[in-house]
Amino acid sequence: MQFCAISAGRKRTTGASGVVKGLDELSRKMKELEKAIAALDGEIGTVNFDPNDPQSIEVAIQKMEQTVDERVGDYSRNDMIEGIVSEVKERYRQAILERASEARNEQEGEI
Secondary structure, three states: OEEEEEEOOEEEEEEHHHHHHHHHHHHHHHHHHHHHHHHHOOOOOOOOOOOOOHHHHHHHHHHHHHHHHHHHHHHHHOHHHHHHHHHHHHHHHHHHHHHHHHHHHHHHHHO
């Protein structure tokens, strides 16, 4: 069985084995995606920081990013997972920044 695709005036032929190989690759990536999502489910870890020290906050963000990377391990090279990991890191980054801001505001209210 042959599949034919026309592209830019040239005829390309792809054998059935190329389609099966592509499906195997997709299946592998989907399994990795499932494992990576499971690894990111629930509590990722705990970070401590001084809300008045920008460097302390940055170190906490870096630690969180490292923890996320460790959780997904080799799966992070999977292009389907890459975007999810970036989004998770950004959400945690924002949560740390918001918590630092809230802590500073609480301290100001106590003065």
